[in-house]
Amino acid sequence: MASLATDLSALVGPAHVITRASALLAYESDALPGYRKRPSLAVFPGTRDELIAVLRRLAQDGVPFVARGAGTGLSGGALADGAVLLGLHRLKRILAVDVAARTATVEPGVVNATLSRAVAAHGLHYAPDPSSQSACTLGGNLAENAGGPHCLKAGVTLTHMLRATVVLPEGEIVTLDRGDDGGYDLLGAFTGSEGCFGVAVDLTVRLLPDPERVITLLADFETVRAAAQATSGIIAAGILPAALELMDQATIRAVEESIYAAGYPIDAAAVLLIELDGAAAGLDADAAAVDRLVREAGARSVRSATDPAARAKLWQGRKKAFGAMGRVSPHLVxxxxxxxxxxxAQLLEEIAAIGARHRVRVCNVFHAGDGNLHPNIPYDADDPDEAGRVHAAMAEIMARCIAVGGTITGEHGVGLDKLPYMEALFTAETLDAMCTLRDVFDPRRRANPGKVVPVRACREWLGAVSARVAGAQA
Amino acid sequence: MSAISGVIAPRSVEELAEIVRGADDGLRICAAGTWLDAGHPVQAAHELHLDALRGVRAYVPDDLTISVGAATTLRELDAVTAAHGQWCPLLPWGTDNATVGATIATATSGPFAATLGRPRDLVLGLECVDGHGRILRAGGRVVKNVAGFDLTRLMTGAWGTLGVITDVHLRLRARPAVDETWLLHVADDDAVAAWLGAPLAPLACVPFGMGAQGTAWLVRLGGNAEFVAASRRALFALGRCETRDASEWAIVRAEGGPPPRATHWRWNDLSRRLKTAFDPRQVLNRGLLGELA
Incomplete structure (x- = not known):
């Protein structure tokens, strides 16, 4: 490791290589605090050429590595267990903006919200808006195929990705696109591969024109069931809101007791935050239809806002809900x-029952319009009894979601956290094929090892390991 | 090149997997047969007929999702969803006799792709048999999903060269409350282009021949009544308009469209490795995308 550290220092400068255990502590977890893994060293290239040189140096020794943007991921995906941590936050230049074509080319460390701010003067924005958008990087968004409230209408990250230049783990540089001019959809395969396929050195994204008009509605309900039914009523009526978010009472209280208080009614069992945007013509008619649908479903009151300050206030509680839960207890799943x-509606009732049975406090705040649940449980990981109950409750919740035809992750990725559920969701043959796909990009499985697909699911991998062991012994 | 000497028609995905595992010659994948001439001859001993893999597998209208067998025709998909005021806006270039499986396998989009989504955007998951004979169940039936590596995106637009698609899960949309088709005669094509990037843009706008006053465009407006009224005013400001029946779109799609992209397929090291990894014996649609080497 000493010679590796020396070589990496020569490539990026000694100030950008960390080997001291105490300094590496800062990188031992992502935004899901229940998992901690210490990298062997951390390296932070500052230019494209440095990044390429670092990856080629790692390939030379066959060293496993984990790419990391801002560390805001919620799956344990950016944890490097003894591997080299490759931090990309210094690669933060916006390389080009084409206003007429509505595209931007950026380095992977550009922060999501920074890009939207940079193109705002042109009446454009980058649509996917994870709640962490003020910190998370576009490279991380690409790796996770990140979502966000406004992905209901605009689509998740992949919809907005046009092209990426990627360094594969063995050092090969490839340009990936969607194959529209005659080729496999390699960018589609790469997006959401959670850092297991390679590292993007630049990415070209689509920008959207700002909507002419935006209306934000807040509806409050006496039961969670009524709020959930209002959600499916809006979708079934054929209205496609820009965003449709649900927060339950536990979340509303956490928000209202925090500095992020948004004026949500604290006696409501649930609120829906519904945003409509687009051409000014016809938007009021959609808002009137939504107002009628939510009242028919049992909304007690409906507030609406059109000016940016009032809308931002309604959104604040939603965007800061995870932060507000930090007040409640030290850890959060x-x-x-x-x-x-x-x-x-059925699932939310089942989640409440599961939470009660395990004596844990479930806070629901989620993208209702997509059916993308975020049951969150604040807890103290240092209390083994409580931690055990939390994990048992989560396992039951996931099993129920799979049983009704759902999936285990809509936007956060599998990472480490959801590995145990992969075999319940996919057949052995399908998991095996995922390994086949990974091996095309990363034959030695050095990029973010041990994530996404349980290693035992890979038949060929098991074969390769025994061959390598036999080779080493020979 | 071996001549096609026989037809194999599996009745289920399990049977198909058996066939692929046992195949020592090439298989040419064939549903409705509308895409057989993609520009390159396929080297295959057998034609693989998928007609049995047809029909609606699951449809909950209020979820706006549907699962269909790959050999289901676009016409059938349209009829089933229209009964609930919905559609799957794949609406690719070509006829409605084409199958859903072929539309996804070739990622063929159409005049509505920019506003309503391309096949790549509308497919939520799929079932397929790869060149090893493995049955893969990729993605899911829900509208948002990042679990595992994305085999759905991999198979979409791969022309059946990595796997034979057997089932497709699709996103649906509500049909627009107001849906109008117009023929626009306009001298200033730049004004049309500007309108297409503006908030009152139509669902689709395609050239429809030349008229006495310049280009004619077939235009489709869709949305709620207020939106369409405003969009129509913008349309009328561009030039002379006459109303048309929505059935014109089927004619335009059947007649028009880009040539099949398989003719200018570009192989590179990565895509060659993919083909070799998923179909090492080159059983599936060999030669369709040109020579591998």
């Missing part, structure tokens, strides 16, 4: 399952 939208 965040789940990310997706269910068919007609099953939302």
């Amino acid at each position: 965040v789940q990310d399952a997706v269910v068919p939208r007609t099953k939302l």
Whole structure:
């Protein structure tokens, strides 16, 4: 490791290589605090050429590595267990903006919200808006195929990715696109590969024109069931809101007791935050239809806002809900399952029952319009009894989501956290094929090892390991 | 090149997997047969007929998702969803006799792709048999999903060269409350282009021949009544308009469209490795995308 550290220092400068254990502590977890793994060293290239040189140096020794943007991921995906941590936050230049074509080319460390701010003067924005958008990087968004409230109408990260230049783990540089001019959809395969396929050195994204008009509605309900039914009613009516978010009472209280208080009614069992945007013509008619649908479903009151300050206030509680839960207890498990939208009401009741049975406090704050649940449980990981109950409750919740035809992650990724559920969701043959795909990009499985697909699911991998062991002994 | 000497028609995905595992010659994948001439001859001993893999597997209208067998035709998909005021806006270039499986396998989009989504955007998951004979169940039936590596995106647009698609899960949309088709005669094509990037843009706008006053465009407006009224005013400001029936779109799609992209397929090291990894014996649609080497 000493010679590796020396070589990396020569490539990026000694100030950008960390080997001291105490300094590496800062990189031992991501935004899901229940997992901690210490990297062997951390390296922070500052230019494209440095990044390429670092990856080629790692390939030379066959060293495993984990790429990391801002560390805001919620799956344990950026944890490097004894591997080299490759921090990309210094690669933060916006390389080009083409206003007429509505595209931007950026380095992977550019922060999501920074890009939207940079193009705001042109009446453009980058649509996917994870709650961490003020910190998370576009390279991380690409790796996770990140979502966000406004992905309901605009689509998740992949919809907005046009092209990426990627360094594969063995050092090969490739340009990936969607194959529209005659080729496999390699960018589609790469997006959401959670750092297991390679590292993007630049990415070209689509920008959207700002909507002419935006209306934000806040509806409050006496039961969670009524709020969930209002959600599926809006979707079934054929209205496609820009965003449709649900917060339950536990979340509302956490928000209202925090500095992020947004004026949500604290006696409500649930609130829906519904945003409509687009051409000014016809938007009021959609808002009137939504108002009628939510009242028919049992909304007690509906507030609406059109000016940016009032809308931002309604959104603040939603965007800061995870932060507000930090006041409640030291740790938080965040789940990310997706269910068919007609099953939302049923699932929320089942989640409440599961929480009660295990004596844990479930806070629901999620992208209801997509059916993308985020049952969150604040807890103290240092209390083994409570931690055990939290994990048992989560396992039951995930099993129910799978049973009704859902999936285990809608936008956060599998990482480490959801590995145990992969075999319940996919057949052995399908997991094996995922390994086949990975091996095309990363034959030695050095990029973010041990994530996404349980290693025992890979038949060929097991074969390769025994061959390598036999080779080493020979 | 071996001549096609026989037809194999599996009745289920399990049977198909058996066939692929046992195949020592090439298989040419064939559903409705509309995409057989993709520009390159396929080297295959057998034609693989998928007609049995047809029909709606699951449809909950209020979820706006549907699962269909790959050999289901676009016409059938349209009829089933129209009964609930919905559609799957794949609406690719070509006829509605084409199958859903082929539309996804070739990622063929159409005049509505920019506003309503391309096949790559509308497919939520799929089932397929790869060149090893493995049955893969990729993605899911929900509208948002990042679990595992994305085999759905990999198979979409791969022309059946990595796997034979057997089932497809799709996103649906509500049909627009107001849906109008117009023929626009306009001298200033730049004004049309500007309108297409503006908030009152139509669902689709395609050239429809030349008229006495310049280009004619077939235009489709869709949305709620207020939106369409405003969009129509913008349309009328561009030039002379006459109303048309929505059935014109099927004619335009059947007649128009880009040539099949398989003719200018570009192989590179990565895509060659993919083909070799998923179909090492080159059983599936060999030669369709040109020579591998």
